[in-house]
Amino acid sequence: MTGPALIEGLAGIVGPRHVRTAPAERLTYARDGLPTHSRLPGVLVLPGSRDEVVAVLRLLAAHRVPFVPRGAGTGLSGGALANGDAVLIVLTRCSRIFKIDPKNRVAVVEPGVVNARLSAAAAPHGLHYAPDPSSQTACTIGGNVAENARRHGDPHPRPRGGARRRPRAGARQPGR
Numbered sequence: 799m800t801g802p803a804l805i806e807g808l809a810g811i812v813g814p815r816h817v818r819t820a821p822a823e824r825l826t827y828a829r830d831g832l833p834t835h836s837r838l839p840g841v842l843v844l845p846g847s848r849d850e851v852v853a854v855l856r857l858l859a860a861h862r863v864p865f866v867p868r869g870a871g872t873g874l875s876g877g878a879l880a881n882g883d884a885v886l887i888v889l890t891r892c893s894r895i896f897k898i899d900p901k902n903r904v905a906v907v908e909p910g911v912v913n914a915r916l917s918a919a920a921a922p923h924g925l926h927y928a929p930d931p932s933s934q935t936a937c938t939i940g941g942n943v944a945e946n947a948r949r950h951g952d953p954h955p956r957p958r959g960g961a962r963r964r965p966r967a968g969a970r971q972p973g974r
């Protein structure tokens with residue numbers, strides 16, 4: 799359950815400012831792009847780095863508390879909604895672009911990077927982040943990967959004319 803010990807533990811990882819329990823704040827995250835459904839999450843936590851995400855997940859596992867990750871909440875399938883017994887992990891603070899490698903067409907980013915920001919960063923290299931759904935000015939790379947978003951392309955590179963290969967848009971640690 800999302801009791802005081804858990805909230806204290808989360809605050810110890812991300813800082814008290816990034817753990818939200820007030821009903822009005824939780825209400826802000828009670829919907830995504832699916833207008834027919836809403837759920838009030840038990841607790842909101844907003845980690846700011848990979849290490850914080852890992853520590854949060856370890857804590858939730860130790861307390862056996864369910865969680866739902868969330869990017870910008872633009873998804874149209876209700877996937878970013880969390881029940882009252884669950885923690886909503888909001889990833890919008892994890893928004894660093896570490897590297898763009900134009901030669902190999904690989905970007906190393908955190909999951910909360912907004913699509914349009916990645917396209918802007920890639921533009922000087924003559925590249926564009928292709929999944930580009932109409933929510934591109936708000937939605938995040940993490941949400942794109944989870945939703946397999948596509949319009950002109952998708953976030954998972956594939957060999958030309960072949961079957962899908964293992965996605966590279968995963969949780970790779972920069973420099974490893």
Ligand SMILES: Cc1cc2nc3c(=O)[nH]c(=O)nc-3n(C[C@H](O)[C@H](O)[C@H](O)COP(=O)(O)OP(=O)(O)OC[C@H]3O[C@@H](n4cnc5c(N)ncnc54)[C@H](O)[C@@H]3O)c2cc1C
Pocket residue numbers: 830831866867868869870871872873874876877878889909910930931932933936937938939940941942943944945946947948949
């Ligand atoms: C106006 C509009 C137009 C659209 N047009 C298209 C289109 O043309 N083509 C298309 O494919 N899609 C389209 N979409 C859908 C779009 O792909 C999704 O809205 C977007 O990918 C979701 O990103 P998000 O950051 O808002 O994710 P959220 O809505 O926050 O989350 C979506 C799902 O991803 C999961 N998730 C989010 N971040 C992570 C993470 N870091 N790790 C693990 N799981 C995560 C959530 O748990 C949830 O299940 C459109 C949406 C809108 C609102």
